[in-house]
Amino acid sequence: MILMSKNKKHDRRNEHGNVLIYILVAVALLGALSFAVAQSGRGNIEQLSAERARLFATEIIEYSSNLGNAVTQLKLRGCDESELNFDNPIASGYDNTSAPTDGSCNIFHPNGGGLSWQQQQAQTRNSTNENFTDYQINATNNTPDIGTFNGELYFLAETNEAVCIAINNLLAISPSDPPATDTGFSQHTSFTFAGSYSQVSSINAYPGEASACFEDGPSGRYYFYKVLLAR
DSSP, X not given: OHHXXXXXXXXXXXXXXXXHHHHHHHHHHHHHHHHHHHHHHHHXXXXXXXXHHHHHHHHHHHHHHHHHHHXXXXXXXXXXXTTOBOOOSSSOSOOOTTSOTTSTTBXXXXXXXXXOOOOOOGGGSOTTOTTOOSOEEEEEEEBTXXXXXXXXXXXXXXXXXXXXXXXXXXXXXXXXXXXXXXXXXXXXXXXXOSSOOOOOEEOOSSTTOSEEEEEXXXXXXXXXXXXXXXX
C-alpha cells in the first residue's frame, strides 16, 4: 500500500509537469500569433497608405492635365498667351486685365475653359509649409529642353514625399524613388500668373519632362510641376 501511494504521488508530479509544459507552449504560440497579426496589420497599413498616395497623385495629375487641355483649347480658339485668365472666386491674384471681358479666354468661365478651381487636399502636401497651401499657376520658371528660356506657364503643387513618388511612378518618371533633387527652383509664391511671363528660376531636375515631381534641395520639400504652355 505504501508503494502504491508513492507511485501515485510520482504520477501527480508528472502530471503537474506536463501541464506546465502545455501552458508554456500555449503562451509561446499566442505570442507568435500576436506577432504575426501585428506584422500583417502593419503591412496592411503600409499598403493602404501607398494606395491612398496613389489616389491623391492621380487626382493631382488629372487636374493639371485638365488645365493643360483647357489652355490648349483656348489657344486654338485664338486666345493670346497674354490673354489667358485664371481668375477664380477661391484663389486670389489671378485677375488678368488683358483678357477679353466676355470670359472667352478664362479657364474658369463657361465661355472659356469651363473648369472650376479645385483646391488642393491638405493630406497631399507638407503641413509645415505655410507659404504654399494650394495649387499655383505661375510663369516665372523654365525647364531645360521644354520651350525656350523664357518663362513657361506652369501648374505647381507642393506635395509630401509619398505623393511625389506616386506621381513619378504614374508618369513613368525616373528616378522616382527618391525623386531627383533640384537646386535651381524657387517657390515664388507671390508670382501668380496674371498675363505676364518672366523667367526667374529653372526647374532642372528632369530636363525634357513636361511634368514630374522633384525634391527642392534647399528646403527638402517636394513639388510637382506641369508645363501648361511652353513658349
